Amino acid sequence: MSTQHEVQSKRRSNLSDPVEQLRRMFEIRYFEEEIVGLFSEGLVHGTTHTCQGQEALNIGLAATLNPDDFVACTYRSHGFALALGLTPEAALGEIMGRTTGCIGGVGGSMHLSAPELGLLPTFAIVGAGLPIAAGAALAFQTRGENRVAVAVFGDGAANIGAFHEALNLASVWKLPVIFICDNNLYGEYSRIETTTSVVDIAQRAASYSMPSEIIDGMILADVIASLKRAIDRARTGGGPTLIEAKTYRYAGHSRADLATYRPEGELESWLPRDPLLVRQNELIAAGVLTTQEVAAISDQERASIAKVIEYTRNAPFPSPDAIFKNIWTQ
């Protein structure tokens, strides 16, 4: 039997294959769709933030980074965690508070972590990941390593002080860090224009003399191409980049939110550009997959997530001693 570590490495390295990329987009989609039901069943406690519609960004990032690069992302990161290689068992285990979770079930949905895949504990405080990613990049730069760090954050996070400070610091020190703003148009229940004084977050890069790009976050190929440019720049001493990916948050902000504040038809206008749809059509058009093969992959992933859920339903809850582990570093 292969170890957890081997499984995860394989999940990561597989991502060079376009078919696996698509498969894993389905994995994320179905994973997220099931979370909602599990929440209603009372099997997910507290809150949870899903990322349907943002899969191209998840997979694009994981496919371009090396496993020893670091990624700081947010509470809305089931997708990034799965893409980077965390197993659905370890992700769902955490979300359902079981010992099979990536940190043993004491963290929950907002707190996924996979050090061996470069995934920093995901951030529940808006903006906190940006200075910390810059710090990881600082370590790489100071030691002369060829590694980069990435911070993923939302459009709403672009209004918090940590964003500003981190981008300035990264620019002044020319740190190998990539800032990715996942602009899904909403911060909680507020649409971007009600809280944000620019239309494109990428405009703000000029305040830090930093190169920036605006990309279509629904298109996997665009995501990968843009990230490659930024990562290359960072690895070759060119310093930080700000990438703004235009995406859309299909679901509400968190589990209970039905997103009734959205203008009518807005969701519908995005759906024809769904990243899974776009990608599967591209692969079909290119003759890489047939429609039937895509359907099969989709079915397999749906089935596989069902199994993960079954497995996790039966996984044990942590015992009280878990509360006291890993508080103080030995």
Place this chain on the structure above:
Amino acid sequence: MSTQHEVQSKRRSNLSDPVEQLRRMFEIRYFEEEIVGLFSEGLVHGTTHTCQGQEALNIGLAATLNPDDFVACTYRSHGFALALGLTPEAALGEIMGRTTGCIGGVGGSMHLSAPELGLLPTFAIVGAGLPIAAGAALAFQTRGENRVAVAVFGDGAANIGAFHEALNLASVWKLPVIFICDNNLYGEYSRIETTTSVVDIAQRAASYSMPSEIIDGMILADVIASLKRAIDRARTGGGPTLIEAKTYRYAGHSRADLATYRPEGELESWLPRDPLLVRQNELIAAGVLTTQEVAAISDQERASIAKVIEYTRNAPFPSPDAIFKNIWTQ
């Protein structure tokens, strides 16, 4: 005998007169120059930050604002306080920790306050004044008043989170607030380019879709003209402005700093453009004052500051009950 309040109002209203403007620039200059000596004598405790070279900004601001507008400025604000109308006695009393100080001597050099002149307690925390000025503007806007608020801060402060958050908020809410960056090229002992990812702080206004201007902060007329535009815009519902005034910090950061880190000749290169010199030459050229009259004003101000110092040397220290006053609002 006129009350403190009357004296201060007069000091403020007088500023419409160009001769009085020049006189008060001298007042600030001599006040600041004397502080250094008082510090060495042990009569000023702790720390103190002087503003020689920045007098045009001090007087320009006070000459354009109404007394019911609010101003948030920093620990480096003896000049603004004097310009806005605080008496040298009340300012020096505070700096020397006497009961004659504007808050009774319990605050010290970093904490001057003159509510009736619109001077908020000066800010000892870098950046803190910006959100607070925005908040005063919010009050004015909400009540439909024709008042504005101003935040003055340094170039170094443009790298702190509060700057970013305050400018975004002010822009989104179109608040009647003017942000004035006193870019004197240094934040403590660090030159701007070592800490700041833009050359001109004003560039950052674009991140907030905010109008901005870069002005020569050594030229009183330029300061007044620019401020008038921004204040007008704010009073007529046009929202916030960012003004960057290029100035130079003649002295070190604080009392003990000899500024040995400055490139040789830098200070000297600024001196021919000294705001007092520029202004007095303008007035002489315009026939408003003669050289002799300027010299007389200068002498009068020097003598007058000497008297204030004498007076303050003999002013009483606060008694212990001062520690307990004004903690809790009744």
Place this chain on the structure above:
Amino acid sequence: MAQVRFRQAIALALADEMRKDASVMVFGEDVAHAEGPFKTSEGLLAEFGPLRVRDTPISEMAFTGAAVGAATAGMKPVIEIMFMEFMGVALDMVVTEAAKFHYLSGGEFTVPMVIRASVGAGGGFGLQHSQTLENWLVATPGLKVVVPSDIQSAYDLTRAAIRDAGPVAVLEPRALYGDRGPLIQREDGLLEIGKARIMREGNGITVVSMGQLVAKSIEALAGIDAEIIDLSTLVPWDQECVSASIKKTGRLVIVQEAPVSGGWGHEVLSLMVSKHFAELKAAPFIISAPNAPVPYGKDLEELYIPQPAYIKEQIAHYLSTNQVPTPWWTQRGLN
């Protein structure tokens, strides 16, 4: 009497005070159009309009600072910090600015602002969204801190905080937002800031609690002759009330949600011991959460928070032995 939820009591208090006083305004993240992430500002935007009820960017520092400025300029802003932890990015504005502005202006400026923040465990929000953290707000002369424990005190203390002439932090136990019960929607006779509430009189032991632990303490102590005090205001807390009770009972126990180390109970215990040492019949002690992050997961989180059965067991042991009981984590050899 109207039956309302705890969160509605807050919204009602805000509305009632806004009707009375045009200078009261409310802002924070999603408090206007969405009526608050916890629905504590229901109806406010509709009634008072977008000038007085505003959604903010995710900028705690800016909007907390804006409240300081607005208060200084004559408004009475009430702001919402969604989870207490988020004050970690804006603490300067609360502690170093708002609390000190009156002093710094020689008593001329006042800062009548209210900072509402939801606190505490029990919702499954994980270790960065479940702490009480009142320790951030102490050692700060000039800043008052109140903690409602039930529907009436949520209403009363919110109104009292708005009426207070200085800055007041209202720490709302998040776990109580959904509670439902009667409310007296009153103009006068509000609970006062600085006054503790005796929730049940008794002679055998003084139990001082706060926030969501008050109801748990009351439940725990059914049948025990305890005087149960809801501290209600943490700064400045009501030393007279606790003193008087200790004089009567000769025993003091604190029940707190905060962890052992750094919890608010130590100050109450310490000052009361210095004052009443000779009158105490046995060692006073604190029932609290352990020195650990708040765990996710219903069972662990429930264990983490002192529950009625545990409180009861601890106090019963204490009363029968006069000895300070061992906390559960030590009993189980965990810490």
Place this chain on the structure above:
Amino acid sequence: MAQVRFRQAIALALADEMRKDASVMVFGEDVAHAEGPFKTSEGLLAEFGPLRVRDTPISEMAFTGAAVGAATAGMKPVIEIMFMEFMGVALDMVVTEAAKFHYLSGGEFTVPMVIRASVGAGGGFGLQHSQTLENWLVATPGLKVVVPSDIQSAYDLTRAAIRDAGPVAVLEPRALYGDRGPLIQREDGLLEIGKARIMREGNGITVVSMGQLVAKSIEALAGIDAEIIDLSTLVPWDQECVSASIKKTGRLVIVQEAPVSGGWGHEVLSLMVSKHFAELKAAPFIISAPNAPVPYGKDLEELYIPQPAYIKEQIAHYLSTNQVPTPWWTQRGLN
């Protein structure tokens, strides 16, 4: 033995640890070229170069966060928060991130970072630059807090903090930076984090102090049979040491710089009373600053901080009467 200043002891500790361990790096505002606003990083840039010793923008949040990230990625950053109050704009990074990262990674990431901050009154810096504010860092399992009190402990605790596997805050009493005296510049036998120091043995009374109040306590208690303990580490503090002393003396007094309300001493007093109630001969109490902002001006500031004469008078009164003495502000009818 070399005679050095307190601030130099810190610079030496940093240099010695940087020589030994290439992963140690230092950054903060003006710590590199200017060698620190308080000259606590003298010589570091010259010896270790601009990669490992860096000036930062005025961005406490960014550079504290950068330390968290760098530590997670294998460095051992030491950052400087010039005045403790400035942590008010960056507390999130310390308390909510650094302290919790190890737990949040299931024990896989470690965050070996040191946050140095200057604290306390006595320099005439006024009420926003003179507080100790250790209360911000408590109730935070995962974060250690140490407070040096003299030249040796400044050196030792700085090195020990860097060697610690987790995040450690070192709160340096600013008033001591200029102190001069002997230093043992040692590799081994450093004072340990978590261990209190018995500064003077004695049998009549246990006096627990910290930071700049340790030397004042020692001076105050000349001729009194007191056991003087420098707590040295505030989190986690050395309960065994204080316990053992109380068992011997039966009396406990805390001497702290923090104000009465919200000060660290309450926790020590409270936990010790719960444990040693029966062994105490008289009420324990706290000698502290008043509940007021730190005033500017030499005389008032000196009065504000407990001075040797005042400490002596308070303890003498206590020993002779067995009664808790009245603080000066109450004696004078001021508060």
